[in-house]
Amino acid sequence: MTEQWIYERNADNSARFLLGTLGVNTLICVGVNPSTASPGDLDTTLRRVRGYAERNKHDSWVMLNLYPQRSTDPKGMHVTLVPKLKVENERHIAEFVNGRKLTLLAAWGEPIKTRGYLRQTLEGIVRITDASACDWISIGGLTTKGHSRHPSRGIYLSFESFDVGAYLRGL
Template sequence: MEDQYIYETNADNTARFVIGTKGKNPLIVMSINPSVGSPTRTSPTLGTVRHIAADYGYDSWIILCLYPQRATHLNELDQNADPQLVEENEKVIKEILSQFPDHKIWAAWGTHYHARFFFPQCLKKIVEIANEYHESWMHYGPLDEDDTPRYCLYLENGEGWYPFDVEAFLKKTLY
């Protein structure tokens, strides 16, 4: 039986706010920005998240992003954040997190976080939303050299979960 998807994009599909499957105990992932993944088109990132969710006993998975613009390569991403996309993204994130209070969020945005000045600003707002629902953060496998949580695609099964101090990371990276 095909999974029931949670999926929301903007009207012209240039932004994706959420993709996932429905369940009572989802692996909630905070990634950087979406690429091509959809319910009818899988991507390597979606495959990795699916496998890790299943390996660790989650019954579903949900991917949210710091910024919702679809871009497969960093050079395709906006230089400045679109305020309307940011506002809608925050609304969707709040809606999702409100359904799973006291849950853990997998920080999985990778080093591209440092490539746009607005990513830390987006993360700051998302952390405020997550704090409303008493969410905690974790990362999978080792952190990158600058303590950035690794992107969810570049991981090996079995690397394990570790607590992630998102407040300290944000303090260090917010300009």
């Protein structure tokens, strides 16, 4: 695993847009919202993302989120969408994707239901990634409630194809 870090956040560190390591074969993980992790100080979720990357022959990993507000609990996120954060998040993601055909790991789990605006933020990210013909995968099959699995839950499972368009239609 490479240790060259990418770490993009706002000036007061209340929002994080990207965190990970740079490499050639990068696992791109999309969660709900960032917690307190930073380069060299990973939380449980990011240690598991790194583990998934290593187990699946990726030389690096990057964590993106549906909403960039830092909160240790998705229920602590803004009750209503802050449009400026959505726009900034999408700008950072678009600059990172930059027309590359990447594979993205859907990893938001059940917490996508904690805020009504998360569907809208996912739609924005999907527009960006669809423009680059990116592929989506998930950890194992969907949960019993039909959502992608969060990486910090349960045992390591294999990746499966994830139809993000069908998921959005059913959300």
